[in-house]
Amino acid sequence: MSRWWKEFKEFFFSKGNALSLAIALVVGQQFTKIVDSLSRDLLLPLLNPFIPHGSYKDLAIPYFGGAIEVGKLLDTLVEGMLVAWALFVILQAVKRVERIANNQNPGSPET
Numbered sequence: 001m002s003r004w005w006k007e008f009k010e011f012f013f014s015k016g017n018a019l020s021l022a023i024a025l026v027v028g029q030q031f032t033k034i035v036d037s038l039s040r041d042l043l044l045p046l047l048n049p050f051i052p053h054g055s056y057k058d059l060a061i062p063y064f065g066g067a068i069e070v071g072k073l074l075d076t077l078v079e080g081m082l083v084a085w086a087l088f089v090i091l092q093a094v095k096r097v098e099r100i101a102n103n104q105n106p107g108s109p110e111t
Contacts, residue, residue: 035086039078047074 047056059071 031083031086035079035082039075039082043078044075 044056048054051059056071056074059074060067060069
């Protein structure tokens with residue numbers, strides 16, 4: 001157990017991983033807020049003129065005394081697609097930078 005604890009402390013504190021993790025967490029939280037706002041405040045309200053009697057938030061299908069809340073589902077789907085698209089763009093940029101770096105260093109092995 002002490003070896004595991006020592007390795008954990010070394011990983012978490014000695015190599016700067018704690019700081020990197022904290023920064024990633026803050027950036028991730030802000031990114032979530034941006035995607036939420038983009039979805040709820042900009043994209044989905046564009047559907048409102050096409051929805052009778054309200055907004056996309058109120059869009060629901062009655063079902064045995066309850067409702068299937070299609071508006072909330074749309075909101076979640078759009079947010080998920082925005083996150084997936086943003087991650088795709090980031091990964092493409094990283095791949096491009098790696099490719100450029102490999103072309104500048106022809107002796108380096110391909111990854």
